[in-house]
Amino acid sequence: MFLVVATQTERRTETRARLLEAAAELFAERGIEASSIDAVAALAGRTSGAVYDHFGNKDGLLRALLESWVDDVSSAVVAELDAATTLDERLLALWHNVAAPPSGDGRWIALEHELWAYAVRHDDTRAYLERRYRAAWAGVEVAAADWVDHDTAGIGPSVIGLLLGLEMMRRIDPSAVTDDVALDALRGVVLGARSPARI
Amino acid sequence: MFLVVATQTERRTETRARLLEAAAELFAERGIEASSIDAVAALAGRTSGAVYDHFGNKDGLLRALLESWVDDVSSAVVAELDAATTLDERLLALWHNVAAPPSGDGRWIALEHELWAYAVRHDDTRAYLERRYRAAWAGVEVAAADWVDHDTAGIGPSVIGLLLGLEMMRRIDPSAVTDDVALDALRGVVLGARSPARI
DNA sequence: GAATATACATAGTCAGTCCTATGTTTCTCG
DNA sequence: CGAGAAACATAGGACTGACTATGTATATTC
Numbered sequence: 103m104f105l106v107v108a109t110q111t112e113r114r115t116e117t118r119a120r121l122l123e124a125a126a127e128l129f130a131e132r133g134i135e136a137s138s139i140d141a142v143a144a145l146a147g148r149t150s151g152a153v154y155d156h157f158g159n160k161d162g163l164l165r166a167l168l169e170s171w172v173d174d175v176s177s178a179v180v181a182e183l184d185a186a187t188t189l190d191e192r193l194l195a196l197w198h199n200v201a202a203p204p205s206g207d208g209r210w211i212a213l214e215h216e217l218w219a220y221a222v223r224h225d226d227t228r229a230y231l232e233r234r235y236r237a238a239w240a241g242v243e244v245a246a247a248d249w250v251d252h253d254t255a256g257i258g259p260s261v262i263g264l265l266l267g268l269e270m271m272r273r274i275d276p277s278a279v280t281d282d283v284a285l286d287a288l289r290g291v292v293l294g295a296r297s298p299a300r301i
Numbered sequence: 302m303f304l305v306v307a308t309q310t311e312r313r314t315e316t317r318a319r320l321l322e323a324a325a326e327l328f329a330e331r332g333i334e335a336s337s338i339d340a341v342a343a344l345a346g347r348t349s350g351a352v353y354d355h356f357g358n359k360d361g362l363l364r365a366l367l368e369s370w371v372d373d374v375s376s377a378v379v380a381e382l383d384a385a386t387t388l389d390e391r392l393l394a395l396w397h398n399v400a401a402p403p404s405g406d407g408r409w410i411a412l413e414h415e416l417w418a419y420a421v422r423h424d425d426t427r428a429y430l431e432r433r434y435r436a437a438w439a440g441v442e443v444a445a446a447d448w449v450d451h452d453t454a455g456i457g458p459s460v461i462g463l464l465l466g467l468e469m470m471r472r473i474d475p476s477a478v479t480d481d482v483a484l485d486a487l488r489g490v491v492l493g494a495r496s497p498a499r500i
Numbered sequence: 501g502a503a504t505a506t507a508c509a510t511a512g513t514c515a516g517t518c519c520t521a522t523g524t525t526t527c528t529c530g
Numbered sequence: 531c532g533a534g535a536a537a538c539a540t541a542g543g544a545c546t547g548a549c550t551a552t553g554t555a556t557a558t559t560c
Contacts, residue, residue: 109527109528110526110527110528110535110536110537113526113527113536113537113538114536114537114538117537117538132422133334133418133422135332135334135335136334138516138517138518139517139518139519140516140517140518148538148539149538149539149540150518150519150539150540151537151538151539151540152537152538152539154518154519154520155536155537155538156537156538159518159519160518160519212421215418216418218469218472218473219332219414219415219418221473222472222473223331223332223335228473231473232473232474235470235473235474236474236477239470239477256479256481256482256485257482257485257486258477259467259470259471259474259477259478259482260463260467260470260478260482260483260485260486260489262466262470263463263466263467263468263469263470263478263486264459264462264463264466264467264486264490265466266465266466266469267461267462267463267464267465267466267467267469268458268459268462268463268466269462270417270462270465270466271434271438271458271459271461271462272458273417273421274417274420274421274427274430274431274434275431275434275435275458278435278438278457278458279458279459279462280455282455283455283456283458283459284459286455286456286459286490286493287456287459287462287463287490289493290459290489290490290491290492290493291463291485291486291489291490291493292489293489293493294485294488294489294490294492294493307557308557308558309505309506309507309556309557309558312506312507312508312556312557313506313507313508316507316508337546337547337548338547338548338549339546339547339548347508347509348508348509348510349509349510349547349548349549350507350508350509350510351507351508351509353548353549353550354506354507354508355507355508358548358549359547359548359549
C-alpha cells in the first residue's frame with residue numbers, strides 16, 4: 103500500500119505538503135486541540151506514523167504549519183494594496199482580505215483566530231505570535247504613513263485589531279458588517295487617529 | 302462526606318453556584334473543550350456526579366453558565382457610562398471594562414472570546430450568542446446617539462468588534478495598546494462613522 | 501419515627517487521543 | 531544486484547474524558 107513515485111525525496115516532499123494542508127484545513131475548521139493527529143493524517147491520505155516521522159509530535163506539526171505560512175498572507179495583502187490608489191480602495195482591500203480572501207485559501211482568518219486562542223494559553227506559541235503581530239503592526243504603520251498626512255505611529259494594533267474584531271462580528275452575523283460599515287470604521291481609525299475630539 | 306447545611310434547597314443552591322463559578326473560572330482560563338467535568342467539579346469541591354445531576358451534560362453546564370451570566374456585564378457597563386460626562390470619558394469607560402474590568406470578575410473577556418470560538422463551531426450556541434450580540438450592538442447604537450450629533454446606525458458591530466480586537470492585541474502585547482491608543486481608535490470609529498474621507 | 505425522596509459520591513464503561521515500537525515496502529548506492 | 535536506508539504503515543500501551551449505574555448519607559413527609 104505504497105505510492106509509487108519517482109524518488110523518495112519527491113514522495114517525502116509531497117507527504118509533508120499534504121499533511122500541512124490537511125492540518126491547516128482541520129485546525130481552521132475544528133480547532134487545534136479538537137483535531138487529532140489521526141484525523142489530520144487521514145485527511146492527507148496517510149497515517150499517524152507519517153506525522154510522527156515528519157514532525158515528531160503535534161506541537162511540531164503546528165510549528166511547521168506556522169513556518170510554512172508566515173508571509174503567505176501578508177505578501178498577498180501587500181500585492182493588493184499596491185494596486186489600490188485611494189485610501190478607501192486600500193482600506194477595502196484590507197478588509198476584503200480578511201472577510202472574503204480571494205486567494206484560494208478562504209480559511210486563513212479562522213486559522214488566525216484559532217492560533218490566537220491557542221497562543222494565549224501556550225507561552226512558546228505566544229512568543230512566536232508576538233513577533234508575527236509586531237511585524238504586521240509595523241507594516242500597517244509604515245504603509246499608512248503614505249496614505250494620510252499625519253503621524254500614524256501606534257495605529258497598527260488598532261487597525262489589525264479592528265479587522266479581526268469586525269471579522270468576529272461578521273462570523274456572528276454577516277449582514278451586520280457590510281463593506282460600508284467596515285470601511286467607515288477603518289477610515290475612522292486611520293484618519294481620526296490623532297485628531298482631537300470634536301464634541 | 303456530606304455538607305451539613307440547613308435545608309436541601311440551600312445545599313443544592315450553593316452547589317449550583319459553586320459549580321457555575323468553577324466552570325466560569327476554568328472555561329476562561331483553559332478553554333471550554335480543554336476543561337473536564339471532573340476538573341470543574343473538583344474546583345467546586347464536588348464530584349462529577351453533582352454536575353450531571355444539576356446540568357445533565359457538559360453542554361447543559363455551558364448553557365446554564367450563559368444564562369446566569371447574561372447581563373451581569375452589560376449592566377455594569379451601563380452603570381459606569383452613566384457616571385461619565387464627556388465622550389472620551391465614556392469611551393474610556395467602555396475600554397476599561399474590557400481591558401481591566403473593575404468588578405471583581407476580571408475574566409469575563411477571556412470567557413467571551415472562548416465562548417465566541419466555541420459558538421462559531423456549535424450552531425445552537427451560536428444562535429444564543431447572536432441574540433446576545435445583537436442586543437449589545439443595539440445598546441451601543443442607542444447610547445452613542447446621545448454622544449454625537451450624527452447618525453450612529455450601524456456602528457454597533459464596529460465598536461464592539463474594535464473593543465474585542467483591541468483586547469486581542471493587548472493579550473499579545475499589553476504595551477502596544479495603551480489607553481491613548483484605544484481611545485484614539487474608539488473615537489475614530491464613533492466620530493468618523495459617516496464622515497466622508499478627507500483625503 | 502419509619503418510609504421515601506433528595507443530593508450528591510463512587511465505580512466503572514466505552515471511546516478517543518498521543519505517542520512508541522516495530523514491521524513492511526520502496527528506493528538508493530556501491 | 532544486494533545491503534542498507536528511507537518513508538511510511540500497523541499494532542498497541544497508557545492515559546484521559548464524557549457519561550452511566552448504582553450506592554449512601556442527609557433531609558422531608560406522613
